[in-house]
Amino acid sequence: MAEEAAPETPESAAAEGRVRAWAAAQRARGRRVALVTSGGTQVPLEARPVRFLENFSSGRRGAASAERLVAAGYAVCFLHRARSVFPWARALPTGGPALLDLLRVHEAGRSVRVAEGALPALVPALLAYRRAQDQEALLALEFTGLAEYLALLRAAARALAPLGSSAMFYLAAAVSDFYIPPSEMPEHKIQSTDGPLQITMKMVPKMLSPLVKEWAPEAFVISFKLETNPDILIEKSRRALEKYRHQVVIANLLESRRTSVIVVTRDLETRLSLSEDEIAQGLEIEEKIVSHLESRHRDFIQQGSST
Amino acid sequence: MAEEAAPETPESAAAEGRVRAWAAAQRARGRRVALVTSGGTQVPLEARPVRFLENFSSGRRGAASAERLVAAGYAVCFLHRARSVFPWARALPTGGPALLDLLRVHEAGRSVRVAEGALPALVPALLAYRRAQDQEALLALEFTGLAEYLALLRAAARALAPLGSSAMFYLAAAVSDFYIPPSEMPEHKIQSTDGPLQITMKMVPKMLSPLVKEWAPEAFVISFKLETNPDILIEKSRRALEKYRHQVVIANLLESRRTSVIVVTRDLETRLSLSEDEIAQGLEIEEKIVSHLESRHRDFIQQGSST
Numbered sequence: 001m002a003e004e005a006a007p008e009t010p011e012s013a014a015a016e017g018r019v020r021a022w023a024a025a026q027r028a029r030g031r032r033v034a035l036v037t038s039g040g041t042q043v044p045l046e047a048r049p050v051r052f053l054e055n056f057s058s059g060r061r062g063a064a065s066a067e068r069l070v071a072a073g074y075a076v077c078f079l080h081r082a083r084s085v086f087p088w089a090r091a092l093p094t095g096g097p098a099l100l101d102l103l104r105v106h107e108a109g110r111s112v113r114v115a116e117g118a119l120p121a122l123v124p125a126l127l128a129y130r131r132a133q134d135q136e137a138l139l140a141l142e143f144t145g146l147a148e149y150l151a152l153l154r155a156a157a158r159a160l161a162p163l164g165s166s167a168m169f170y171l172a173a174a175v176s177d178f179y180i181p182p183s184e185m186p187e188h189k190i191q192s193t194d195g196p197l198q199i200t201m202k203m204v205p206k207m208l209s210p211l212v213k214e215w216a217p218e219a220f221v222i223s224f225k226l227e228t229n230p231d232i233l234i235e236k237s238r239r240a241l242e243k244y245r246h247q248v249v250i251a252n253l254l255e256s257r258r259t260s261v262i263v264v265t266r267d268l269e270t271r272l273s274l275s276e277d278e279i280a281q282g283l284e285i286e287e288k289i290v291s292h293l294e295s296r297h298r299d300f301i302q303q304g305s306s307t
Numbered sequence: 308m309a310e311e312a313a314p315e316t317p318e319s320a321a322a323e324g325r326v327r328a329w330a331a332a333q334r335a336r337g338r339r340v341a342l343v344t345s346g347g348t349q350v351p352l353e354a355r356p357v358r359f360l361e362n363f364s365s366g367r368r369g370a371a372s373a374e375r376l377v378a379a380g381y382a383v384c385f386l387h388r389a390r391s392v393f394p395w396a397r398a399l400p401t402g403g404p405a406l407l408d409l410l411r412v413h414e415a416g417r418s419v420r421v422a423e424g425a426l427p428a429l430v431p432a433l434l435a436y437r438r439a440q441d442q443e444a445l446l447a448l449e450f451t452g453l454a455e456y457l458a459l460l461r462a463a464a465r466a467l468a469p470l471g472s473s474a475m476f477y478l479a480a481a482v483s484d485f486y487i488p489p490s491e492m493p494e495h496k497i498q499s500t501d502g503p504l505q506i507t508m509k510m511v512p513k514m515l516s517p518l519v520k521e522w523a524p525e526a527f528v529i530s531f532k533l534e535t536n537p538d539i540l541i542e543k544s545r546r547a548l549e550k551y552r553h554q555v556v557i558a559n560l561l562e563s564r565r566t567s568v569i570v571v572t573r574d575l576e577t578r579l580s581l582s583e584d585e586i587a588q589g590l591e592i593e594e595k596i597v598s599h600l601e602s603r604h605r606d607f608i609q610q611g612s613s614t
Contacts, residue, residue: 042361045360046535048535048561048562049363050362050363050481050533050535050561051360051361051362051363051483052360052361052362052363053352053358053359053360053361054349054358054359054360054361055357055358055359056356056357056358056359083401083403086403086404086407088407089403089404089406089407092406092407094390094401096390096393096396097393097396097436097447099396099399100393100395100396100399100433100436103421103429103433105430105433105434105437109426109430109434110426111420111421111426112420112421112425112426112429112430112433113418113419113420113421114410114418114419114420114421118419119416119417119418119419122410122419123412123416123419126407126410126412126419127412127416129404129407130412140404174357176358177497177499177504178499178503178504187535188534188535188536189533189534189535189536189561192484192485192510195510196485196507196508196509196510197484197485197506197507197508197510198505198506198507199504199505199506199507199508200503200504200505200506201503201504201506202503203499203502203503203504226357226496227495227496228353228355228357228494228495228496229495229496254355254357254496255355
């Protein structure tokens with residue numbers, strides 16, 4: 001079923017080999033490995049697509065979490081939507097006039113420097129990025145479309161399976177629940193002269209199921225649940241845990257997602273929140289999430305080795 | 308009808324005042340003014356939206372055209388999708404590792420410089436941007452959602468109407484043809500457990516009609532037609548010209564849009580293409596489009612003043 005929605009491609013096969021070699025090297029250095037997925041998937045509505053269904057996601061959560069995981073000693077495979085927020089690049093404006101305004105031409109065009117005001121945030125980010133590069137602690141993989149995401153997720157999961165319980169899956173990407181099978185897609189751009197648009201979309205097979213059962217059955221798996229209705233949030237998170245038998249759901253609401261989440265496990269609900277003071281200090285909720293999960297993961301590894 | 312789909316907002320009213328004052332100053336300097344729209348619109352599928360319909364557009368065409376128009380002596384109001392390609396910022400990678408890789412920490416963190424290899428492309432772009440800023444030759448306005456785009460387009464069109472035939476409208480944005488009226492939108496995130504997704508979308512009222520008839524009836528108006536099917540491209544362009552009574556349609560196909568377009572007017576079809584040599588030299592099709600339109604616009608102004 002998963003194979004049908006996302007057949008293996010030469011790119012995904014190459015990615016599997018790359019991740020496998022990288023993970024083995026990281027393991028040899030004694031590092032735990034995390035796969036972080038980040039950003040939204042793109043679902044085409046036409047065979048030669050002009051229109052797409054997109055899920056809301058800047059990729060900020062995934063990028064911030066990847067930074068924290070590297071700081072906590074993890075090697076991170078960062079499977080992200082092309083052009084979504086990237087770890088440590090958050091210190092820079094994303095294109096546009098803000099980025100141009102930051103750059104100054106010096107020495108009659110022989111050098112371009114970043115404006116001094118930006119250095120306090122930028123220099124530590126650049127140094128942390130360079131350090132991660134030097135240690136190969138960040139392996140970035142890019143996707144755009146849903147099928148590409150699914151194929152890369154499977155490839156990376158299989159490549160990390162040999163690490164057993166020391167692999168963490170941190171599935172923060174906003175994956176579409178719906179898609180149009182290629183056989184049902186119009187070949188050309190849908191014409192607006194044909195009147196109102198009727199779209200029927202099929203459900204995307206949930207990847208959590210094969211991930212937990214087949215691809216990486218010993219791994220520590222965290223999924224995310226984003227809702228707008230607080231009344232169904234916890235119930236839906238519990239139902240996901242029961243159905244997929246993974247370890248953790250991070251439950252959050254669209255409006256408060258940057259300051260508060262609930263960590264749901266089979267026997268516990270733990271709320272993590274930023275205080276007013278912490279928000280004023282520029283602390284990010286991802287710092288608390290990663291710190292919490294890091295110790296949960298440690299317990300998980302020990303439980304596994306003691307049985 | 309247009310007012311219904313895109314009611315005036317405090318932001319659009321403020322933008323109208325800003326564009327009006329800026330345009331008057333540009334006119335006093337003897338500059339022609341162009342409104343360039345660029346990038347795709349976002350259409351929410353839910354009232355508290357998690358999912359969106361997006362039109363394909365990086366904003367590259369609009370940004371490249373704005374650069375050329377400024378070089379040709381126009382003052383450009385650049386109405387663009389937030390985070391889409393921005394004039395002169397194309398010389399830089401858009402975020403992510405490529406941007407981080409370009410920056411070097413020097414003097415123990417007291418300066419950050421752009422890598423030398425990037426300077427040949429970056430320095431001229433930065434100088435052109437700075438020159439445009441100094442002359443206020445670029446006024447940037449941002450949109451994300453469809454309603455926001457429509458309200459800003461109307462505001463800018465009204466603000467430029469006093470310029471008469473010396474105002475050019477270069478409507479390169481990829482505007483959604485479809486939307487869901489707020490009254491028909493689900494309040495919360497659509498649940499995937501409810502089965503396959505059925506979406507019915509209404510047609511967006513075409514803004515070209517009120518733009519040409521009411522908002523800026525004397526202006527020189529160029530619209531864009533992007534299709535995937537070559538068989539209907541010219542016919543659809545002609546039909547648009549007859550229906551909306553504006554001056555030019557730039558017709559292009561998704562696959563060849565970067566190297567070839569057809570300029571369609573009531574009595575002519577002119578194909579503009581890049582030769583293999585020109586492509587190898589890094590020439591852009593927007594250079595030919597703007598050069599062609601600039602002289603058409605000149606004729607249009609003279610015809611108007613001679614009648």
